Amino acid sequence: MKRLVLLGGGHAHVVVLDALARARLPDTEVTLISPYPRQIYSGMLPGWIAGHYALADTAIALPPLAERAGVRFKQARGVGLDLDARRVRCDDGSEIPFDWLSIDTGPTTASARIAGGTDHGIPVRPIEDFVTRIDALIAAASADPACSAAIIGSGAAGVELALALRARLPTLPLALIGSTALPLDGLPGRLQRRARRLLDARHIRWIGQRRAKAIDTDGVWLDDGQHVRASHVLQVTGAAAPEWPAQSGLATDAGGFIRVGPTLQSTSHPFVFAAGDVAAYADPRPKSGVFAVRAGPPLADNLRRSITGGTLQRWQAQRRALYLISTGDRRALAAWGPLSIEGAWVWRWKDRIDRAFMARFSQHGR
Ligand SMILES: Cc1cc2nc3c(=O)[nH]c(=O)nc-3n(C[C@H](O)[C@H](O)[C@H](O)COP(=O)(O)OP(=O)(O)OC[C@H]3O[C@@H](n4cnc5c(N)ncnc54)[C@H](O)[C@@H]3O)c2cc1C
Known part of the structure; x- marks a missing residue:
């Protein structure tokens, strides 16, 4: 009996599980290792905060x-x-043997990179912990008018979370801190300016071109010496790599992400595959759920070929991903390369895409 271990129940691995449900691997024992029995779909997380979805709507039961x-x-x-021994070491002390290993454990939030972040910040990952802390923030803000929040990180996730929190907590003093002049760095300028105006209109204080240096019990210290008062500080500072892949001896890029070739095999250990945000692809792409999902079918195919002795296929991610950014009011912004649009219909479009994705992995959706 051959042994395949799927480490992490991320976007690429749920696609692999779906493929295995359609056609099982012959003579192979497959194990999925995940710290939680569900995978919360980040694309719908802001909608849960805004009150548009129940948490159960956003979770895939693994x-x-x-x-x-x-x-x-x-x-x-x-x-x-x-x-060498081909084993995964787990936090419960167990060791799971494998012949082939596939890793889709996603990114971490580098909360320790900001002084006091580990003790006083609320990192967006692990998302399970984040959800618990957001629930606590909503309860605290509802009970205590002195409650306030600051979000560090003004990419798509930071902007979406700020607008969603505002929708849920209309009077909460709220600041968004980013290192660039405008939010949504890297997306079309028109969208950046639109996001900036939206922040103003929703009374979200925009603090641009500033880096957070430290977090304490009262808020955030910025690199210009300014202190932003906040009882809750959310860290949405982008994808960082976990330490264990490099420590285990896998080849990684400078950021610690697992280097894989076009077949999604580790460049140092061909019996190890990786996909999603934890992987550094031969042809790099931004960290994004879209690319993680897209890696699922070629990953499933190459795991099967590897185990059954076939020739592995080369894969290259599409060049662009569609960005759909909900604005907390059942409207959304969209960007495709240099193009951008917005409207209530964009949110309905996003809602349909997200619900269809979830239905694919739910028992009732089959
Ligand atoms: C608020 C927010 C909104 C976002 N919205 C979008 C969006 O609309 N579109 C988009 O494309 N991207 C979006 N993103 C980015 C997206 O979340 C990531 O790019 C995506 O989750 C990466 O998928 P993944 O499969 O690599 O990892 P993940 O989705 O993080 O999945 C990793 C899984 O592995 C598990 N795991 C972690 N560590 C271990 C371990 N050591 N052992 C075993 N299991 C482990 C985790 O519990 C999790 O289930 C958003 C991010 C955030 C924070």
């Missing part, structure tokens, strides 16, 4: 998906790899 695929579900967090 054990039933694994069961349909004939995959054993093990609830644990991978904390290291023994690549």
Whole structure:
């Protein structure tokens, strides 16, 4: 019996599980290792905060998906790899042997890069912890008018979370801190300016061209010495790599992300595959759920070929991803390369895409 371990229930791996549910691997025992029995879909997280979705609408239940695929579900967090013995070390002390390993564990938030971040910040990842802390923030803000919040990080996720929080908590003093002149760095200028105007209109204080230096119990210290008062500080500072891949001896890029070739195999250990934000592709792409989902079918295909002795296929991600950014009011902004649009219909479009994605992995959606 051959052994395949899927480490992490991220976007690419739910697609792999779906593929295995349609066609199982012959003579292969497959194990999914995940610290939580569900995968919260980040694309719908701002909608949950805004009150447009129940949390259950945003979560893929992993054990039933694994069961349909004939995959054993093990609830644990991978904390290291023994690549010589081919074992995954888990946080419960167990070691799971494998012949092939596929990693889709997503990014982390580098909360420790800001002094006091680990003690006083609310990192967006792990999303399970973030959800608990957002619930606590909503409860605190509803009970205490002195409650306030600041969000560090003004990419698409930071902007969406700010607008969603505003929709949920109309009077909460709220600031968005970014290192660039305008929010949504990297997206079309028209969209950046639109986001800036939206922040003003929703009474979200925009603090641009500033870096957060430290977080304490009262708020955030910026690099110009300014202090932004906030009882809750959210860290949405982009994707950082976990430490264990590099520590385990896998080849990584300078940021610690697992280097993979066009077949999604590790460049140092061909029996290890990686996809999603934890991977550094041969042809790099921005960290995004869209690219993680797109990597799912070629990953499933190459795992099958690898295990059954076929020739692996080369894959290259599409050049562009569609960005859909909800604005908390059942409207959304969209960007495709240099093009941008917005409107209520854009939100309905996003809602349809997100619900269709979730239905694909739910028992009822089949
Ligand atoms: C608020 C927000 C909104 C976003 N909206 C969008 C959007 O609309 N569109 C878009 O394209 N991108 C969006 N993103 C980015 C998107 O979330 C990521 O790019 C995407 O989640 C990456 O997918 P992944 O499969 O690599 O990892 P993840 O989705 O993070 O999945 C990783 C999984 O692995 C598990 N895991 C983690 N560590 C371990 C471990 N050590 N052992 C075992 N399992 C582990 C996790 O619990 C998780 O289930 C958003 C991000 C945020 C924060």
